[in-house]
Amino acid sequence: MRIMAQIAMVMNLDKCIGCHTCSVTCKQTWTNRPGVEYVWFNNVETRPGQGYPRRYEDQDRWRGGWTLNRKGKLELRAGGRLRKLLTIFANPIMPSIQDYYEPWTYDYENLTNAPLSSDIPVAPPRSLISGEPTKISWSANWDDSLGGDPSPDPVLAQVSDQVKLSFEEAFMFYLPRICEHCLNPSCVASCPSGALYKREEDGIVLVDQDRCRGWRMCVTGCPYKKMYFNHKTGKAEKCTFCYPRVEVGLPTVCSETCVGRLRYLGVLLYDADRVSAAASVPDERDLYEAQLDVFIDPDDPAVASADLPPDWVEAARRSPVYQLIKKYRIALPLHPEYRTLPMVWYVPPLSPVVDALAGTGHDGEDAVNLFAAIEALRIPVGYLAELFTAGDPAPVNTALRRLAAMRSYMRAVNLGEPHPVPPDAGLSEDELRDMYRLLALARYDERYVIPTAYGNPPGVVEEGVCSLDYDGGPGMQQPFGEASGRPVPVSIENFHGLKERQTSDEITHDRVNLLNWDGRGTPAGLFPPRRKKS
Amino acid sequence: MSWGESMLWIVAPYITIVIFVGGLIWRYRYDKFGWTTRSSQLYESRLLRVASPLFHYALLFVIVGHITGLLIPRNWMEAIGVSNHAYHVNALTWGGIAGLATLVAVGLLIYRRRTVGPVFLATTNNDKTMYAVLALAILSGVVTTVAGFVPSEVSYRTTVAPWFRGVLILQPDVTAMAHASGLYKVHTLIGMVLIVLFPFSRLVHALSAPLGYLFRPYIVYRRRPR
Numbered sequence: 218m219r220i221m222a223q224i225a226m227v228m229n230l231d232k233c234i235g236c237h238t239c240s241v242t243c244k245q246t247w248t249n250r251p252g253v254e255y256v257w258f259n260n261v262e263t264r265p266g267q268g269y270p271r272r273y274e275d276q277d278r279w280r281g282g283w284t285l286n287r288k289g290k291l292e293l294r295a296g297g298r299l300r301k302l303l304t305i306f307a308n309p310i311m312p313s314i315q316d317y318y319e320p321w322t323y324d325y326e327n328l329t330n331a332p333l334s335s336d337i338p339v340a341p342p343r344s345l346i347s348g349e350p351t352k353i354s355w356s357a358n359w360d361d362s363l364g365g366d367p368s369p370d371p372v373l374a375q376v377s378d379q380v381k382l383s384f385e386e387a388f389m390f391y392l393p394r395i396c397e398h399c400l401n402p403s404c405v406a407s408c409p410s411g412a413l414y415k416r417e418e419d420g421i422v423l424v425d426q427d428r429c430r431g432w433r434m435c436v437t438g439c440p441y442k443k444m445y446f447n448h449k450t451g452k453a454e455k456c457t458f459c460y461p462r463v464e465v466g467l468p469t470v471c472s473e474t475c476v477g478r479l480r481y482l483g484v485l486l487y488d489a490d491r492v493s494a495a496a497s498v499p500d501e502r503d504l505y506e507a508q509l510d511v512f513i514d515p516d517d518p519a520v521a522s523a524d525l526p527p528d529w530v531e532a533a534r535r536s537p538v539y540q541l542i543k544k545y546r547i548a549l550p551l552h553p554e555y556r557t558l559p560m561v562w563y564v565p566p567l568s569p570v571v572d573a574l575a576g577t578g579h580d581g582e583d584a585v586n587l588f589a590a591i592e593a594l595r596i597p598v599g600y601l602a603e604l605f606t607a608g609d610p611a612p613v614n615t616a617l618r619r620l621a622a623m624r625s626y627m628r629a630v631n632l633g634e635p636h637p638v639p640p641d642a643g644l645s646e647d648e649l650r651d652m653y654r655l656l657a658l659a660r661y662d663e664r665y666v667i668p669t670a671y672g673n674p675p676g677v678v679e680e681g682v683c684s685l686d687y688d689g690g691p692g693m694q695q696p697f698g699e700a701s702g703r704p705v706p707v708s709i710e711n712f713h714g715l716k717e718r719q720t721s722d723e724i725t726h727d728r729v730n731l732l733n734w735d736g737r738g739t740p741a742g743l744f745p746p747r748r749k750k751s
Numbered sequence: 752m753s754w755g756e757s758m759l760w761i762v763a764p765y766i767t768i769v770i771f772v773g774g775l776i777w778r779y780r781y782d783k784f785g786w787t788t789r790s791s792q793l794y795e796s797r798l799l800r801v802a803s804p805l806f807h808y809a810l811l812f813v814i815v816g817h818i819t820g821l822l823i824p825r826n827w828m829e830a831i832g833v834s835n836h837a838y839h840v841n842a843l844t845w846g847g848i849a850g851l852a853t854l855v856a857v858g859l860l861i862y863r864r865r866t867v868g869p870v871f872l873a874t875t876n877n878d879k880t881m882y883a884v885l886a887l888a889i890l891s892g893v894v895t896t897v898a899g900f901v902p903s904e905v906s907y908r909t910t911v912a913p914w915f916r917g918v919l920i921l922q923p924d925v926t927a928m929a930h931a932s933g934l935y936k937v938h939t940l941i942g943m944v945l946i947v948l949f950p951f952s953r954l955v956h957a958l959s960a961p962l963g964y965l966f967r968p969y970i971v972y973r974r975r976p977r
């Protein structure tokens with residue numbers, strides 16, 4: 218047994234209103250630079266819908282993740298090492314920019330430069346890829362709120378043969394997605410240079426920008442298509458789990474800014490020696506249980522003897538994520554069948570069921586009605602099962618029943634019923650109340666239980682070796698193309714800047730407004746003072 | 752043999768080597784971040800999927816050809832029973848095919864660079880210079896191969912190759928090189944320019960061919976140095 222720790226995330230989908238705040242703040246922080254215009258470390262998809270990039274879940278086409286070979290051993294779905302090297306000169310299965318969308322800007326100059334005429338001048342769109350005038354026809358959330366035909370959704374196709382949903386059957390919810398920071402990351406396994414790595418201390422998966430050589434195999438390897446290729450720097454980039462923030466105990470930007478307050482962050486302990494066994498269970502439907510078994514109870518005596526800092530063990534005991542995933546079993550992994558053992562889990566939404574009930578005039582808060590509806594509404598439940606449990610409806614049913622039980626029980630409590638009876642969902646009254654507390658009321662420090670960086674006394678954090686930031690920023694014409702030079706290992710929210718901001722009343726003059734920084738140049742205060750080149 | 756020419760075949764190769772090695776060290780230290788293929792596949796993949804593998808595979812043959820032709824002395828070959836005639840027939844066939852394929856592929860790559868809007872937009876002056884020299888090197892190489900169609904006793908095996916081996920052991924054989932035909936000299940010169948450009952262009956990606964991938968464990972863990 219080799220116990221390792223990871224900061225994991227759970228999102229409660231019932232609360233997501235699809236406002237895209239998380240996507241926008243994430244973009245402002247990490248990908249507001251040339252070369253990554255199309256890159257959304259966090260994106261919010263409407264389900265049913267095609268997702269981003271389009272139909273990424275169709276693994277017959279994109280070949281992401283792992284499969285079992287004939288001998289039952291794990292194998293990269295896109296092919297093994299030799300095959301990767303033989304096809305390195307042109308990756309045969311890489312999405313093109315059209316599968317994402319062609320990013321654009323507007324030619325605002327036209328507003329002031331247009332010759333005098335009776336028509337009001339407009340700012341015509343220009344492609345950021347070709348520089349040519351373009352017609353905007355797709356984006357990262359073009360089919361938002363069912364604003365398009367959901368039938369190309371590969372998950373929907375698996376659920377129902379009659380793919381076009383009739384109006385009465387229609388259901389909808391939002392699915393915010395970031396990199397899963399998998400336990401068995403196929404992006405890491407696909408990287409020929411070994412530039413991608415998983416951090417032992419907190420499980421965050423990062424790209425070492427100095428070692429990436431642009432072989433772009435990771436883009437194919439990730440089944441969630443959360444590896445992106447920066448077309449200006451020629452290097453791969455991905456969600457960083459806001460490691461500079463997490464290292465000092467702050468939640469990720471997407472969590473911090475979420476208006477629904479639906480994201481939870483906390484420590485999960487797992488047995489690193491059992492990861493590959495869990496990822497290779499023969500039946501896809503057993504992957505959910507197998508992954509649950511890899512997680513270690515923080516009160517297990519083995520944890521005390523493991524080489525973990527005490528504050529991490531303490532954080533693991535208070536982890537909201539552990540409770541949602543393992544204690545209440547209401548959070549489920551996204552697409553476990555990809556066999557990467559993802560670490561961002563989801564509480565499935567009960568609202569499609571409640572809405573359907575209320576639409577038929579029934580009491581949508583009543584446990585008996587809800588239980589019956591969960592059984593009867595085959596398509597929503599089947600759909601959720603295809604997303605979260607490789608098609609097995611049982612765990613989805615359990616989770617939804619527990620949410621329904623909590624709902625009707627708490628209504629009874631809040632209406633002051635003398636002896637509310639907890640509906641039968643396998644949870645006691647106390648558990649229902651605690652679960653309700655965590656889902657509905659939990660404060661900031663209950664939702665985010667993040668110990669500071671591993672092995673360091675709180676407050677002293679050495680910056681890691683990887684960073685997406687570098688001197689000069691991409692887009693500058695350096696001698697070897699647009700992005701060369703030596704990267705300065707600083708993180709956007711570096712520790713000292715952060716401390717300064719938190720402990721002083723005044724904003725120092727050298728502090729740059731990150732939200733207005735487009736990645737060009739080095740505004741004063743963003744980077745530490747440059748050491749004199751000798 | 753003129754004084755100038757002997758300078759050329761004695762001094763130039765060493766300057767080339769110094770710039771190549773020094774340039775690589777410098778680039779690695781100064782610009783690890785710029786050390787990449789700068790793949791343009793995101794923009795366009797239909798042409799690339801034909802041209803790039805064709806180019807690289809053909810080029811691998813060409814490189815192997817250069818190694819056998821330049822490094823293995825003629826009498827060694829004959830000692831293992833490969834006659835001059837047999838050697839030339841082989842060299843011409845395989846070298847010709849590989850050379851032509853490389854030429855076609857580099858043509859396709861340049862065509863793609865020029866005509867596909869986004870790819871052209873992402874083409875730097877550095878790329879353009881590199882492509883010009885690369886294309887000339889390949890073109891002159893194919894011409895010399897075809898010109899060597901008539902097998903003769905005086906070929907690069909008795910002129911360029913001894914000089915090349917001499918350079919490596921610090922005894923450049925200028926007399927041998929002086930006997931080479933003009934075509935070979937031109938090709939050799941362009942080759943040297945390409946080697947000089949190598950550390951300063953995108954070509955550095957060739958040196959990080961990720962062979963280690965075959966031997967490392969799939970999942971890479973890293974721990975922050977404490």
Ligand code: HEM
Nearest residue numbers: 305306432788789790791792803807860864954956957960
């Ligand atoms: C065995 C080692 C090599 C590997 C693994 C390799 C791999 C690659 C890869 C992945 C690309 C990017 C293709 C794309 O997606 O756009 C590329 C491009 C290129 N390579 Fe190589 N290469 C190698 C050796 C070489 C050598 C020896 C040369 C020439 C001397 C060379 C010349 C080029 C050129 C000119 C391009 C640019 C193609 C274009 O986009 O126009 N490569 N190579």
Ligand code: SF4
Nearest residue numbers: 396397398399404439
């Ligand atoms: S989700 Fe993240 S960690 Fe998992 S394979 Fe994709 S990029 Fe890698």
Ligand code: SF4
Nearest residue numbers: 233236237239475477
């Ligand atoms: S900010 Fe929160 S509520 Fe808004 S889309 Fe993102 S996850 Fe959903």
